[in-house]
Amino acid sequence: MKDLKQFNIPFVGLKEGSHSFDYQIDKKFFDAFKFDDFLDANVQVDINFVKKSTLLELTFTANGTVNVPCDISNETFNQEIKSTLPLVVKFGEEFNDENEELLILPHGAYEFSVAQYIYEMIVLAVPSKRIHPNVLDGTMQSEALKKLKKLEVFKEEKTEETDPRWDKLKNLLTEKNT
CATH class of the missing domain: 1.20.5 (Single alpha-helices involved in coiled-coils or other helix-helix interfaces)
Structure with missing residues (x-):
């Protein structure tokens, strides 16, 4: 996914301590993953990145909206997104991302991409049943x-x-x- 290079974090040059990364996520981001459930997106993702001597700790925070169709009326609406995701990055013999809260990078790695974690966090923050707020309060006319x-x-x-x-x-x- 060459379109997502801005989501690579080169951690080798960073000093130990806390760092911050901010990303504005829009429809193009989901298009790179070939995900078309969202008609539009406007999500701010902030990453608190803490570099320690033997590991990296990341906390992803997402706030914003995604435009989706209602499952009942098929009317589009902006679904609010609020989500957090903790991630610990350790170093080992080989790459391993089987655990959702632990990423193991090979010892020679100097950067990694956070795009997949941002994608999963936002997609999983959307409720499985998407209901327009006007359907819930009874004011929807369709x-x-x-x-x-x-x-x-x-x-x-x-x-x-x-x-x-x-x-x-x-x-x-x-x-x-x-």
Whole structure:
């Protein structure tokens, strides 16, 4: 992913102590990952980078919005994003990123990319069911919601009618339990 070189952190030249890195994430960032669920994005990611003699500690913080379609009405809205992600970077014989909170880099490494961690943090911060705020408060007016309400009324009317033969069977069950 050559488009994401600005997300490489060269840690060899940094002094021990705390450092700060800031990134403005937009739609182009997700396009580089071929992720098209977000119609737009405006997320500020701040990384608190602490270099120690034997390891690196990073704390990612994301604040902003991503524009997504509602799962109920299909209307787009800005979903708020707030997330944090801790990461510890240690050094070992070979690269290992199997643990989500621990990254092991080979001893000769001089930089690493934080793009994948930013991507995962933002994508996982979006709820699995995305509901427009106007749907939640009942003020949304859309054709899809009107159709759903119409079908809901039809479903309720249909369930009220029961066959009297089944009612007799239900009585048998209730009489048996008493």
